[in-house]
Each structure stands twice: as C-alpha cells, then as structure tokens.
Amino acid sequence: MRDEMFDRDYQAGRAELNKAIAAFGSTIMSGFAALHDIQFRAPWTINRRHPRGL
Template structure:
C-alpha cells in the first residue's frame, strides 16, 4: 500500500518535471529563434534597399 502511494506520487512528480523541462525547451527555442531572426535581418538589411511593406 505504501509502495503504491509512493509510486503514484513519484509518477505525478516525474510527469510534472518532464512537462516543465519541455516547456522550458520550447521557450528557449522560441527566444533563440527570435534572436537569430533579428540578427539575420540586421546583418542582411542594406541601407539602400527600400523597406518591405507587410
């Protein structure tokens, strides 16, 4: 009985930990992607080209 409670709590905690790690990875990927896109825009924008309209 005690083992069942321990295992249930362990599995719930482990699932929450993995969900948190996944969310952190997604956030880091999103922020890094935005950073690299900004660097790319700055690096390849020439002052003589007209700005693009959205």
C-alpha cells in the same frame, strides 16, 4: 501498499517535472529563434510593400 502510493506520487511528480522542462525548453528555443532572426535577417533585402523599398 506504501510502495504503490510512493510510485503513484513519484510518477505524477515526474510527469509535472517533464511538462515544466518542456515548457521551459520551448520558451528558450523561441528566444533563440528570435535572436537568430535578428542576427541573420538581411537588412539590404528590398521590402516591396514599403513605398521606398526599405
């Protein structure tokens, strides 16, 4: 009985931990994606929507 309760609590805690790790990883990856865009976006490409091509 005690083992079953421990296992149930452990599994529930583990599921919450995995969700938190996934959310944290997603946040970090979106930050890296933004940094990648800033780093490698070519400023010399012509923006056809802007009147002066900037």
